[in-house]
Amino acid sequence: MTKQEVDEFLTKAHVFYVATVDRKGNPKVRPFGAHVYEDGELYFMTMKLSNKVHKQMKRHRKIEICAYADQDKREWIRLSGKVKFVKDRDLVLKFMSAAPPAAQKHMANPAFSSIASKLVHPFILEHAEVSYCNFFKRPKVTKL
Numbered sequence: 001m002t003k004q005e006v007d008e009f010l011t012k013a014h015v016f017y018v019a020t021v022d023r024k025g026n027p028k029v030r031p032f033g034a035h036v037y038e039d040g041e042l043y044f045m046t047m048k049l050s051n052k053v054h055k056q057m058k059r060h061r062k063i064e065i066c067a068y069a070d071q072d073k074r075e076w077i078r079l080s081g082k083v084k085f086v087k088d089r090d091l092v093l094k095f096m097s098a099a100p101p102a103a104q105k106h107m108a109n110p111a112f113s114s115i116a117s118k119l120v121h122p123f124i125l126e127h128a129e130v131s132y133c134n135f136f137k138r139p140k141v142t143k144l
Helices: 003-013 052-059 089-098 101-107 110-119
Strands: 016-021 027-032 036-038 041-047 062-070 075-085 120-134 137-143
Touching (some): 052 075, 089 120
Antiparallel strands (some): 016 062, 036 041, 041 120, 120 137
């Protein structure tokens, strides 16, 4: 699977789940809804301020993302790698338009837009690999 195919899969899924590890080593899984595919790279984001996800990603950089896109085909992907945060104001603005509708309403607030670059922290996954899975075949693992 290529990064572009992962992008298409995540877009089709609408919601994907991000697994992190807390301070005590316990897994934590949360739904995410936005990603950006730009110049051949997959970007994800989290919020910086008072956000447990961001803190967990800074402490323990290895995460896994899981998305289930097609009930008929019974297929899903698992994407794993190490978080590398990036600074890019233009990317922050793209995330604002890629976010689910409910989040876009919140982000449209002028107070949020004026400080978005301080709140939103985009990241990529380094040393990533994707496992394409379905109920009928063995998983297909690809380095990205």
